[in-house]
Amino acid sequence: MPTLIPSDSTVPAPLLVVGSVAFDNVITPQAEQERILGGAASYCSFAASYYTQVRMVGVVGNDFGDADLDRLRARGIDLDGVKLDDSGPTFFWKGKYHENFNRRDTLDIRLNVFENFRPDLPSSYQDSSFVLLGNIHPALQMHVLDQLSGESFVLADTIDLWIETEREALLALIQKVSLFVINDSEAEELTGESNVVLAGEKLLQMGPKSVIIKKGEHGAILFHKDGMFALPAYPVTQLHDPTGAGDSFAGALIGRLASRNRTDFGAIKEAMLFATCTASLTVEAFGCDRLESAGHSEIEDRVSTLQKLISVA
Amino acid sequence: MPTLIPSDSTVPAPLLVVGSVAFDNVITPQAEQERILGGAASYCSFAASYYTQVRMVGVVGNDFGDADLDRLRARGIDLDGVKLDDSGPTFFWKGKYHENFNRRDTLDIRLNVFENFRPDLPSSYQDSSFVLLGNIHPALQMHVLDQLSGESFVLADTIDLWIETEREALLALIQKVSLFVINDSEAEELTGESNVVLAGEKLLQMGPKSVIIKKGEHGAILFHKDGMFALPAYPVTQLHDPTGAGDSFAGALIGRLASRNRTDFGAIKEAMLFATCTASLTVEAFGCDRLESAGHSEIEDRVSTLQKLISVA
Numbered sequence: 001m002p003t004l005i006p007s008d009s010t011v012p013a014p015l016l017v018v019g020s021v022a023f024d025n026v027i028t029p030q031a032e033q034e035r036i037l038g039g040a041a042s043y044c045s046f047a048a049s050y051y052t053q054v055r056m057v058g059v060v061g062n063d064f065g066d067a068d069l070d071r072l073r074a075r076g077i078d079l080d081g082v083k084l085d086d087s088g089p090t091f092f093w094k095g096k097y098h099e100n101f102n103r104r105d106t107l108d109i110r111l112n113v114f115e116n117f118r119p120d121l122p123s124s125y126q127d128s129s130f131v132l133l134g135n136i137h138p139a140l141q142m143h144v145l146d147q148l149s150g151e152s153f154v155l156a157d158t159i160d161l162w163i164e165t166e167r168e169a170l171l172a173l174i175q176k177v178s179l180f181v182i183n184d185s186e187a188e189e190l191t192g193e194s195n196v197v198l199a200g201e202k203l204l205q206m207g208p209k210s211v212i213i214k215k216g217e218h219g220a221i222l223f224h225k226d227g228m229f230a231l232p233a234y235p236v237t238q239l240h241d242p243t244g245a246g247d248s249f250a251g252a253l254i255g256r257l258a259s260r261n262r263t264d265f266g267a268i269k270e271a272m273l274f275a276t277c278t279a280s281l282t283v284e285a286f287g288c289d290r291l292e293s294a295g296h297s298e299i300e301d302r303v304s305t306l307q308k309l310i311s312v313a
Numbered sequence: 314m315p316t317l318i319p320s321d322s323t324v325p326a327p328l329l330v331v332g333s334v335a336f337d338n339v340i341t342p343q344a345e346q347e348r349i350l351g352g353a354a355s356y357c358s359f360a361a362s363y364y365t366q367v368r369m370v371g372v373v374g375n376d377f378g379d380a381d382l383d384r385l386r387a388r389g390i391d392l393d394g395v396k397l398d399d400s401g402p403t404f405f406w407k408g409k410y411h412e413n414f415n416r417r418d419t420l421d422i423r424l425n426v427f428e429n430f431r432p433d434l435p436s437s438y439q440d441s442s443f444v445l446l447g448n449i450h451p452a453l454q455m456h457v458l459d460q461l462s463g464e465s466f467v468l469a470d471t472i473d474l475w476i477e478t479e480r481e482a483l484l485a486l487i488q489k490v491s492l493f494v495i496n497d498s499e500a501e502e503l504t505g506e507s508n509v510v511l512a513g514e515k516l517l518q519m520g521p522k523s524v525i526i527k528k529g530e531h532g533a534i535l536f537h538k539d540g541m542f543a544l545p546a547y548p549v550t551q552l553h554d555p556t557g558a559g560d561s562f563a564g565a566l567i568g569r570l571a572s573r574n575r576t577d578f579g580a581i582k583e584a585m586l587f588a589t590c591t592a593s594l595t596v597e598a599f600g601c602d603r604l605e606s607a608g609h610s611e612i613e614d615r616v617s618t619l620q621k622l623i624s625v626a
Contacts, residue, residue, distance in 0.1 A: 100507045194413045196530070197548040217509070218531035219545065230622050232532065232543035235510040269625050309543050310623055312582050 019134020040134030043247035048255030175207030252278035332447020353447030356560035361568030488520030565591035
């Protein structure tokens with residue numbers, strides 16, 4: 001029976017999460033919702049908060065309220081690294097998903113205070129041994145690494161924008177990361193390889209210690225010097241809003257590793273089960289709502305279900 | 314260590330395979346080949362021949378030579394049910410795959426002697442306890458079932474053509490089958506459900522004892538009253554010709570079940586590993602070439618690799 005709380009005497013390591021905080025307006029084929037608390041750092045932090053202490057770094061604007069902060073605080077997230085910039089509103093994104101959620105359009109995007117965001121770490125965060133770099137500009141991701149005082153296990157995510165516009169900076173960054181997480185279309189864009197197995201092998205040769213290629217409803221594949229691991233997705237039947245699924249996956253994945261203070265091949269494989277199940281909650285409601293309201297036992301139940309789903313015996 | 318030959322004293326049951334035999338001209342982004350021995354019955358039989366005695370039912374025309382028959386005989390396939398119709402040539406198909414193999418066009422199709430094909434079973438085949446109904450007209454598939462003398466485990470495949478033109482006959486057929494195998498786009502077409510989990514559940518409600526939805530490079534999902542099972546595809550890096558992959562999957566799957574004389578949930582899951590690995594060989598060369606030349610140990614090695622690929626521990 002999988003449990004979120006390690007049964008041995010392991011002391012969970014704290015996790016540093018760096019990324020955007022946003023308000024999103026989301027339109028789906030079924031519904032529409034405004035002013036959703038989102039952004040990579042929010043999803044990553046909510047997801048990771050089930051596993052370990054999260055230290056969050058981001059920026060919010062003058063429209064960010066105590067109620068929003070309280071949602072994060074309620075999950076025990078340390079907000080010392082979240083800067084309030086009252087010169088303007090919070091990063092805003094508006095998007096629309098098309099039928100079957102297989103395509104989305106950005107209808108509006110306003111960087112607002114995020115435009116001048118520079119992730120300077122509070123000194124108390126600089127010893128973080130687990131670090132999640134959300135999909136911000138690769139030069140900013142590198143700036144975070146430069147402030148770390150010791151050896152860290154670093155997970156980095158990216159988006160197609162940086163592959164297209166900041167390829168060199170991105171290639172420099174991924175040489176320094178422990179686990180590079182990317183989706184299948186981005187992996188093809190970065191490597192020029194449409195075969196996901198070959199794309200994963202090429203990415204490994206680019207320098208990261210390990211790579212996960214996410215395939216949405218088709219699961220994810222881990223590439224590691226000790227082997228490959230393919231995991232189907234959790235069988236979601238109530239898809240309401242896929243926004244933040246990848247960030248939730250990344251947050252739960254490294255949160256689980258930090259909670260066990262382990263980073264080996266077996267630990268990453270095991271953490272992928274928790275990551276997949278945690279992300280499956282995110283997509284069942286708008287924003288972080290479902291993720292936030294789920295309890296430990298709900299995640300553990302899903303991990304049990306997923307284990308059965310992939311078990312041959 | 315997986316082995317093709319059961320280690321216990323189980324006597325493999327013979328397998329009846331019914332379907333088309335064809336000559337194919339195939340054009341891929343890399344190459345082109347003519348007069349490839351193909352058709353569902355050929356791929357199914359070659360694949361199943363690694364596991365058990367195959368009884369093949371089909372029709373060939375006046376262009377079908379001894380060399381072609383010898384290829385099938387060399388795999389120990391019983392050809393008593395293959396009729397030679399010298400009134401015309403063998404079923405012919407010409408197709409072209411586009412970049413990345415994600416789409417194919419039929420350039421030419423000539424039914425020839427297949428147009429009047431009626432699968433009448435030799436009396437010695439009527440006691441077959443394992444039956445594979447290739448993707449022929451559902452009324453012909455039903456005609457095979459009507460000739461069986463006892464209880465059989467029946468696997469049926471179909472294609473989009475019958476979903477579009479013979480829906481009622483297809484729905485009548487699948488109520489009688491033990492395992493209905495269909496790809497994801499056909500499953501959506503038949504059920505109207507784009508979510509693969511919901512589509513699988515709907516298909517189960519239509520009457521078959523179990524259902525497998527194939528997702529190509531993304532693997533396959535089994536729906537069964539005892540549970541679900543999701544299996545990633547074997548990590549193919551040398552894709553040359555996907556023709557016959559689904560037929561090879563079906564042939565190896567039921568061949569494996571027949572070889573163990575088992576049809577329970579666990580046996581179907583285990584057989585899916587062999588099916589995936591056998592189909593992975595087919596796509597590495599034109600036609601049945603790679604499948605035909607592979608030995609037992611090559612399939613067993615792939616099953617070992619696949620087991621490691623999906624193993625969390």
